[in-house]
Amino acid sequence: MKDTQQLIAEAEMTPCVGVCKMDPQSGWCFGCGRTEHEIDQWQAFDDATKTSLEERLPERVKSLIDRRRSERGARRPSRRPSS
Numbered sequence: 001m002k003d004t005q006q007l008i009a010e011a012e013m014t015p016c017v018g019v020c021k022m023d024p025q026s027g028w029c030f031g032c033g034r035t036e037h038e039i040d041q042w043q044a045f046d047d048a049t050k051t052s053l054e055e056r057l058p059e060r061v062k063s064l065i066d067r068r069r070s071e072r073g074a075r076r077p078s079r080r081p082s083s
Helices: 004-012 036-044 047-075
Strands: none
Touching: none
């Protein structure tokens, strides 16, 4: 059984960056890239599951950012003066 200090240390070791806003399209958090289920179950996941998920999170966040930039760019008029 794990001692209290080990449990506290593990609880602090999550991918959370404190941005905690979910994308309605993908279900991923804009900050860490996890789904609500993955966030809720993080402490219950074994190390292999956490590692596997952590490897995919940067790409999830990147795809969210890229999509948002693309959507915003399509809606914004150009700020550059026409030549």
